[in-house]
Amino acid sequence: MNAIQEMLKAHPHPAVMGRGVDMGLLSQTASELFDCAQACTACADACVGEDQVQNLKRCIRMCMDCADICVATGRLVSRETESDMRMMRSQLQACAAACGICAEECERHASRHEHCRICGESCRRCEQACNKLAGAITM
Amino acid sequence: MNAIQEMLKAHPHPAVMGRGVDMGLLSQTASELFDCAQACTACADACVGEDQVQNLKRCIRMCMDCADICVATGRLVSRETESDMRMMRSQLQACAAACGICAEECERHASRHEHCRICGESCRRCEQACNKLAGAITM
Amino acid sequence: MNAIQEMLKAHPHPAVMGRGVDMGLLSQTASELFDCAQACTACADACVGEDQVQNLKRCIRMCMDCADICVATGRLVSRETESDMRMMRSQLQACAAACGICAEECERHASRHEHCRICGESCRRCEQACNKLAGAITM
Amino acid sequence: MNAIQEMLKAHPHPAVMGRGVDMGLLSQTASELFDCAQACTACADACVGEDQVQNLKRCIRMCMDCADICVATGRLVSRETESDMRMMRSQLQACAAACGICAEECERHASRHEHCRICGESCRRCEQACNKLAGAITM
Numbered sequence: 279m280n281a282i283q284e285m286l287k288a289h290p291h292p293a294v295m296g297r298g299v300d301m302g303l304l305s306q307t308a309s310e311l312f313d314c315a316q317a318c319t320a321c322a323d324a325c326v327g328e329d330q331v332q333n334l335k336r337c338i339r340m341c342m343d344c345a346d347i348c349v350a351t352g353r354l355v356s357r358e359t360e361s362d363m364r365m366m367r368s369q370l371q372a373c374a375a376a377c378g379i380c381a382e383e384c385e386r387h388a389s390r391h392e393h394c395r396i397c398g399e400s401c402r403r404c405e406q407a408c409n410k411l412a413g414a415i416t417m
Numbered sequence: 418m419n420a421i422q423e424m425l426k427a428h429p430h431p432a433v434m435g436r437g438v439d440m441g442l443l444s445q446t447a448s449e450l451f452d453c454a455q456a457c458t459a460c461a462d463a464c465v466g467e468d469q470v471q472n473l474k475r476c477i478r479m480c481m482d483c484a485d486i487c488v489a490t491g492r493l494v495s496r497e498t499e500s501d502m503r504m505m506r507s508q509l510q511a512c513a514a515a516c517g518i519c520a521e522e523c524e525r526h527a528s529r530h531e532h533c534r535i536c537g538e539s540c541r542r543c544e545q546a547c548n549k550l551a552g553a554i555t556m
Numbered sequence: 557m558n559a560i561q562e563m564l565k566a567h568p569h570p571a572v573m574g575r576g577v578d579m580g581l582l583s584q585t586a587s588e589l590f591d592c593a594q595a596c597t598a599c600a601d602a603c604v605g606e607d608q609v610q611n612l613k614r615c616i617r618m619c620m621d622c623a624d625i626c627v628a629t630g631r632l633v634s635r636e637t638e639s640d641m642r643m644m645r646s647q648l649q650a651c652a653a654a655c656g657i658c659a660e661e662c663e664r665h666a667s668r669h670e671h672c673r674i675c676g677e678s679c680r681r682c683e684q685a686c687n688k689l690a691g692a693i694t695m
Numbered sequence: 696m697n698a699i700q701e702m703l704k705a706h707p708h709p710a711v712m713g714r715g716v717d718m719g720l721l722s723q724t725a726s727e728l729f730d731c732a733q734a735c736t737a738c739a740d741a742c743v744g745e746d747q748v749q750n751l752k753r754c755i756r757m758c759m760d761c762a763d764i765c766v767a768t769g770r771l772v773s774r775e776t777e778s779d780m781r782m783m784r785s786q787l788q789a790c791a792a793a794c795g796i797c798a799e800e801c802e803r804h805a806s807r808h809e810h811c812r813i814c815g816e817s818c819r820r821c822e823q824a825c826n827k828l829a830g831a832i833t834m
Binding site for chain 4: 282285316
């Protein structure tokens, strides 16, 4: 059991978001969200540092937006007191959309830029986790 | 013309998000989003400071989540380079949902707590701006 | 009295950070911090959109960092429950430093890029407010 | 080599912050900062969920502030393009101070609340990493 899982389990009233949501899914999604926030922040910055920055403008923009959305969504998913399932679900869906769009852009540069390859993979994992958690929420 | 409007106009390629999106709507939404982020941050904190904090747990949670979502959305709306309309729209919709849910909760305590009244009003203005901007985006 | 001032006044135990800190200074600093977060976010993005992005790499980086620091500091200053004066002061000082460094960089491009001019001015106002509030805190 | 380390190494001009700063220290600090942001976000929320929330007001406040500061600092440390050593160092020092103050508060409740114990430990690790990185920066 990792730190995030331990933390979410230590809540006085651990979240039950529906039959399909166990602690494992919740903590894995939180973990992917913070990892993706870090990767997108670093990838936007690495793209700015590239000589071919002119060709990476869309990648920089998608990574900056995706990082902000992942930070916000990661914080929501880290909370378990009086969760609102509608808010949680719509934010998870928006985040999955952002991660998918950012991944698509990063993948276009993956063969040329290692940071885009790593970031694209992180976005894909995060997209999947968000979609899975959003789908598991019952209202 | 206020600072946010000036700033958005100073972009080398000012955003055109569709026929219905003018600079006024864009800058007003950015402004409401940062105001709402501030109001929700302050309201969550003021609720924690109340003697009746036990009755304000859901209000604290909604305000914390809504603040995080507004910060992220406010940053997206402040950017105009290579905007992705799908990402923008789904995030604006998730933010409008969050603001509406948070407003509903704050309004329940508005007669007793001035900070909830002010925050509820800020959330409603932000909800409307986000919905209007999301609706104006053409893809 | 503006919204932020109203909000900070509505706290059950309005902050008294020391003899030199009145509500006006507190709310003005909060206001400058959120404005500067917006300006820096928009300026980083506008720089990425410029044809001469190659010459603006340091400006992009300073604006991205300064935006993040202003968001965090703006949220601290918006809270009044059980404030820790040491934490408040060191963060305000780090934020003033960041704003000063970012302003210096933006000012170098102010004659060529209107967004850098506006952002530099916002950073200077924020730097001053943070320094003034940090100086007014007594421990 | 973990994802953060890979990411920081993939930058076109990997950061050299001074003789004492190797990639290991940089990526470990970034990792601790995002972990601490998650832990503090979750601990503030878990405290709100406790029946004895009245006794945890200062813990909630310290965790909310510390989470915001760790998010901002984690994003700074994730960037390597045109880093400003003065900005980096003052923010790392402010973050170390915040983590130390938050840890002290969490430790007071560690025997009663598992989430405070876990969060306190995360804050201590983050405090140490920030201090070490700040100390290694040469200007």
